[in-house]
Amino acid sequence: MQKHSTLGEFIIENQEHFKYSSGELSRLINSIRLAAKVVNHEVNKAGLVDILGNAGDINIQGEDQQKLDIYANNIFMQTLKNRQIVCGIASEEEDDFVTISGSDKANNSKYVVLIDPLDGSSNIDVNVSVGTIFSVYRRITESGTPVQLEDFLQKGNKQVAAGYIVYGTSTMLVYTTGHGVNGFTLNPAIGTFYLSHPKMTFPEDGTIYSINEGYYIHFPQGVKDYLKYCQLEEEDRPYKARYIGSLVSDFHRNMIKGGIYIYPTSSKAPTGKLRLLYECNPMAFLAEQAGGKASDGYMRIMDIKPTELHQRVPFFCGSKNMVAVAEKFMQNYPQDSEY
Ligand code: P6P
Numbered sequence: 368m369q370k371h372s373t374l375g376e377f378i379i380e381n382q383e384h385f386k387y388s389s390g391e392l393s394r395l396i397n398s399i400r401l402a403a404k405v406v407n408h409e410v411n412k413a414g415l416v417d418i419l420g421n422a423g424d425i426n427i428q429g430e431d432q433q434k435l436d437i438y439a440n441n442i443f444m445q446t447l448k449n450r451q452i453v454c455g456i457a458s459e460e461e462d463d464f465v466t467i468s469g470s471d472k473a474n475n476s477k478y479v480v481l482i483d484p485l486d487g488s489s490n491i492d493v494n495v496s497v498g499t500i501f502s503v504y505r506r507i508t509e510s511g512t513p514v515q516l517e518d519f520l521q522k523g524n525k526q527v528a529a530g531y532i533v534y535g536t537s538t539m540l541v542y543t544t545g546h547g548v549n550g551f552t553l554n555p556a557i558g559t560f561y562l563s564h565p566k567m568t569f570p571e572d573g574t575i576y577s578i579n580e581g582y583y584i585h586f587p588q589g590v591k592d593y594l595k596y597c598q599l600e601e602e603d604r605p606y607k608a609r610y611i612g613s614l615v616s617d618f619h620r621n622m623i624k625g626g627i628y629i630y631p632t633s634s635k636a637p638t639g640k641l642r643l644l645y646e647c648n649p650m651a652f653l654a655e656q657a658g659g660k661a662s663d664g665y666m667r668i669m670d671i672k673p674t675e676l677h678q679r680v681p682f683f684c685g686s687k688n689m690v691a692v693a694e695k696f697m698q699n700y701p702q703d704s705e706y
Contacts (some may be wrong), residue, residue: 374551376561395452402446404534406439410534427462439484455479455514479518483643487613496535498615502649503528523648523669531615543656552641569659573625573686575618589697627685639681647682660687663679664697
């Protein structure tokens with residue numbers, strides 16, 4: 368019986384991938400592991416304490432901030448700051464990036480982290496899975512100086528690590544450092560993550576499509592054409608529609624079973640809804656490392672040059688053959704938005 372290594376053992380066993388690293392990236396992943404356990408504890412008891420419902424604030428996205436959003440943001444920010452292993456953090460819940468300074472160690476650290484601390488938070492009050500998404504880059508400005516916006520506006524193809532935590536029927540941490548995708552399941556009884564899904568790969572094809580069809584009339588014609596293709600009675604179709612309303616959960620299921628997730632532009636969301644830097648790029652890195660594909664319908668997500676911290680892009684992500692077919696339908700029409 369294969370001994371499932373723990374996340375800690377796995378990080379040590381794979382340290383040699385980063386021969387030039389002084390172990391900082393490993394310590395960074397370890398700090399995310401700790402924060403994930405703390406947030407998981409709170410998410411799992413959300414129904415029991417007065418932490419449900421809105422916090423009464425609105426974040427930069429113009430969305431109601433749920434109390435757990437704020438809690439998760441504070442936990443990840445504090446854990447990363449305390450370990451002094453990153454020089455800056457950008458978060459969906461923070462209007463601007465946060466400079467981590469106050470000690471040479473922090474200023475000299477080489478990584479920046481971008482995070483969606485609790486994605487799908489509208490599902491919190493109805494006990495549906497939510498998730499945390501993170502993305503890691505090496506800084507490009509001079510070490511020892513305060514971090515700059517350009518350190519965060521790097522193309523997704525420069526990521527050194529990315530991953531998510533899904534707080535579902537079980538809590539899993541799934542991440543990549545550019546050497547494949549591995550999934551770890553938390554044993555809550557002892558607070559340890561075990562390697563439960565080694566070398567995760569996207570099936571090349573699938574029969575699941577994930578999109579909010581409630582907005583159908585607002586979609587671009589290429590998306591409408593692709594949805595009709597999915598629903599046709601021929602070959603392996605009609606496909607199954609599965610949409611949880613939580614990107615991490617839909618992505619995780621599609622990576623295991625095969626499928627495509629689409630959040631397109633629409634007349635209601637002219638540049639799409641998902642944020643490039645801390646949702647699309649990390650999920651795209653994971654998708655490609657698992658043999659899948661991620662585009663905006665026209666170009667590779669990880670080749671898009673970011674222009675602002677909270678910018679949104681259309682997102683087609685999943686089994687590579689399904690994304691390729693969706694792109695063919697999209698490319699029958701000119702791209703309908705600049706971003
Ligand atoms: P809609 C959650 O807010 C999120 O960012 C993703 O996790 C999810 O897939 C999507 O938005 C849901 O958006 O417009 O379908 O409710």
